[in-house]
Amino acid sequence: MLEDLTRAIYAGRYQPGDFLPTVRDLADEYGISPSTGRQAVNELQRMGLAYSGYVNGKRGVIVRSRGRTDFHATDALRPGRAGSGTDAFTENARKTHRVPAKRFTMVMRVPPAHVARRLGLPADTIVVERTTLQLLDGEPWSRERSWYAPDLAAKTGLDSPHDIEEGTIRRLAEQGFRETAHRDEVTDAAANEEDSADLGVILGAPLLVQTRTAATDTRVTRVTQTVRLGGRNRLIWETGNEEGIDAIRRQLAEGSKLADTVDDEAPTDGYRESTEGSEL
CATH class of the missing domain: 3.40.1410.10 (Chorismate lyase-like)
Structure with missing residues (x-):
C-alpha cells in the first residue's frame, strides 16, 4: 500500500494540494487494519510527500509539492x-x-x-x-x-x-x-x-x-x-559586494542553461525565470 501511494504521488495521480484517501478508506481498499493505514500515511509525511492540514476548510492529509525551495538567508x-x-x-x-x-x-x-x-x-x-x-x-x-x-x-x-x-x-x-x-x-x-x-x-x-x-x-x-x-x-548565504554577488548569480544561471537540466541537489540562484521555479 505504501508503495502504491508513493508511486501514485510521483506519477501525478495525486497532485500537490490533493487529499489522500482517509485511513478508513485505505483500510477498506487494501483490506488492512486502520493502524496499518495510519502507519503508511505517517511514513508519507515522514518522507515529506504529504502533510496534515486544511484546504478550503476541510482537514486531512494533503500531498505536498516536491523539490527544494531556495531561501537566500542573507538577502x-x-x-x-x-x-x-x-x-x-x-x-x-x-x-x-x-x-x-x-x-x-x-x-x-x-x-x-x-x-x-x-x-x-x-x-x-x-x-x-x-x-x-x-x-x-x-x-x-x-x-x-x-x-x-x-x-x-x-x-x-x-x-x-x-x-x-x-x-x-x-x-x-x-x-x-x-x-x-x-x-x-x-x-x-x-x-x-x-x-x-x-x-x-x-x-x-x-x-x-x-x-x-x-x-x-x-x-x-x-x-x-x-x-x-x-x-x-x-x-x-551570499557575502561580498553587489557586483561580485551578481557575477556569481549570472554564472550559476548560465551554467544551468548550458547543462539544460535541473539538479535538485545543486545550488540554484532562485532569481531567474526557469524550470526550477516551476518545480518547487
Whole structure:
C-alpha cells in the first residue's frame, strides 16, 4: 500500500494540494487494519510527500509539492537591499514563483533560557515574542519566532500585536537601531508537538533550525529562530559586494542553461525565470 501511494504521488495521480484517501478508506481498499493505514500515511509525511492540514476548510492529509525551495538567508541583511513593503520571506517566495502567506501572533512571556542569555537579560525577564507561521502555496512551510527586549520593543513599536509587512529589520533601522552584525547558528532537530501542529509533520520529522542573533554597534536587537522543513529547503548565504554577488548569480544561471537540466541537489540562484521555479 505504501508503495502504491508513493508511486501514485510521483506519477501525478495525486497532485500537490490533493487529499489522500482517509485511513478508513485505505483500510477498506487494501483490506488492512486502520493502524496499518495510519502507519503508511505517517511514513508519507515522514518522507515529506504529504502533510496534515486544511484546504478550503476541510482537514486531512494533503500531498505536498516536491523539490527544494531556495531561501537566500542573507538577502534581508544586504546594505543595498531596495525599499519594499514586504519582508524577506515574501520576497524570497516570489523569486521562486511560490505564493506566500503568513499567520502572525504576538505575546509577552519569559523566553527560553538560551534566548535570554543572547539578549543579555535576566532569565525571568518578560520579553516580546513575535511568531509568524509561513506558508507557501497554502502549505505550512516554516515558523519564524523573534524575541525582543521590552525597552527596545516599546521604542520601535514591535510590541504591537500586528505583523509588520515591511519586516522588522527595516522597522528597527527606521527607529534608529540599524543592525550591523549577525551571528547565525544552523542545526537539525526532530519535530516536537508544536512543530507537528504548526508545520503539519509527524513527531520526530527532520527539521532545520536557524538561530540568528542580531545587533547594532552597541547592543543586541533580537534573537530570531526559524524552523524549516528538513529536506525541503536550501539555505543560501551570499557575502561580498553587489557586483561580485551578481557575477556569481549570472554564472550559476548560465551554467544551468548550458547543462539544460535541473539538479535538485545543486545550488540554484532562485532569481531567474526557469524550470526550477516551476518545480518547487
